[in-house]
Amino acid sequence: xxxxxVADLDxxxxxxxxxxxxxxxINLTMERGAIVxxxxxxxxxxxxxxxxxxxxLPGNGRVTAGTIAFDGTDxxxxxxxxxxxxxxxxxxxxxxxxxxxxxxxxTIGEQIAESIRLHHDTGESTSLLTETLRKYSGGLxxxxxxxxxxxxMLARMGIPDPAGCARRFPHQLSGGMRQRAAxxxxxxxxxxxxxxxxxxxxxxxxxxxxxxxxxxxxxREMNTSVLLVTHDLDVASYFCDRIAxxxxxxxxxxxxxxxxxxxxxxxxxxxxLASQPxxxxxxxxxxxxxxxxxxxxxxLAGCRFAARCPEAIDLCRSTPPRLVTLPERLVTHDREHQxxxxxxxxxxxxxxxxxxxxxxxxxxxxxxxxR
Ligand SMILES: Nc1ncnc2c1ncn2[C@@H]1O[C@H](COP(=O)(O)OP(=O)(O)OP(=O)(O)O)[C@@H](O)[C@H]1O
Numbered sequence: 027x028x029x030x031x032v033a034d035l036d037x038x039x040x041x042x043x044x045x046x047x048x049x050x051x052i053n054l055t056m057e058r059g060a061i062v063x064x065x066x067x068x069x070x071x072x073x074x075x076x077x078x079x080x081x082x083l084p085g086n087g088r089v090t091a092g093t094i095a096f097d098g099t100d101x102x103x104x105x106x107x108x109x110x111x112x113x114x115x116x117x118x119x120x121x122x123x124x125x126x127x128x129x130x131x132x133t134i135g136e137q138i139a140e141s142i143r144l145h146h147d148t149g150e151s152t153s154l155l156t157e158t159l160r161k162y163s164g165g166l167x168x169x170x171x172x173x174x175x176x177x178x179m180l181a182r183m184g185i186p187d188p189a190g191c192a193r194r195f196p197h198q199l200s201g202g203m204r205q206r207a208a209x210x211x212x213x214x215x216x217x218x219x220x221x222x223x224x225x226x227x228x229x230x231x232x233x234x235x236x237x238x239x240x241x242x243x244x245x246r247e248m249n250t251s252v253l254l255v256t257h258d259l260d261v262a263s264y265f266c267d268r269i270a271x272x273x274x275x276x277x278x279x280x281x282x283x284x285x286x287x288x289x290x291x292x293x294x295x296x297x298x299l300a301s302q303p304x305x306x307x308x309x310x311x312x313x314x315x316x317x318x319x320x321x322x323x324x325x326l327a328g329c330r331f332a333a334r335c336p337e338a339i340d341l342c343r344s345t346p347p348r349l350v351t352l353p354e355r356l357v358t359h360d361r362e363h364q365x366x367x368x369x370x371x372x373x374x375x376x377x378x379x380x381x382x383x384x385x386x387x388x389x390x391x392x393x394x395x396x397r
Contacts, residue, residue: 064254
């Protein structure tokens, strides 16, 4: 069983009396220990998907169809008590702004130690932190041990004076240190899944890379899976095993990072990659992605990228494509390569009377079975 199986998921926000779809027909599976990058332009629904998986959608946001199976339990039908048990202990969350997770009136050490006490029941059964616990078990009371473990987590996140940092309040730390502390706190329950929503975007580029490296090292040690929301394709290619490309509320492509960068199949992904600066060749001309991303709430007849796609044919403007596993002849490194495009899944060839209509794996037709 996969750690996370998001199936046929729709999410909508309510504005006034209007229901505005934000995610449509999302299918995403994550294996234990995998780091998956969720990329896409602003407004494509990245944060909404992270929040939906963590069951932290704001009051006006709601899952309107589909399921989110976490280790076999459908979170969309879980009670608040069940969700509280999952969050923190089994699903950790880090946001762009660390103040969203840190309490301004408690020291960093108090917060992380409290979280460790809550999630570990003194830590006897945990893996990574057990080592630390053993070091401190001789003579230290439970509170002292959880404090020692908190200091250890701060050290693992690359904080130079972890004991001093533990005694400080969030406002006494720099932005980078605050975010390290927020990550240490999110990982202190040794969760199975970490949802990290642009965790370093607000920071200096060099600090970003260091923090992400520390985070990745720590989650690899803990075998924690990560859904890393980022608009930065370089970050995704460097740190992620798989990449999911979102466009206007839909998954357009999903494959290993190597496959996405060396063999992108969706015309949108191809243009998104071509529009990124090339660090190896700064003089290379950048492709410009003309036009705007349609609001995920807009109802469109065909492919949501058709209006901007230079390859679009009439069929693309009338028929919604589905996310399918691509036929083998189109993949290079990853047989699980999934793509949403009529020009790639064989539909366009079949409609033109040609052979090779090979939809190998398709989920619910778009628009069906909305709650
Ligand atoms: N609380 C909300 N109420 C109403 N609509 C919302 C709310 N949050 C997000 N949306 C809408 O949902 C859609 C997806 O937004 P979301 O923030 O998930 O995208 P994103 O890809 O994370 O964007 P960004 O990179 O700018 O953070 C957008 O159309 C946005 O306007």
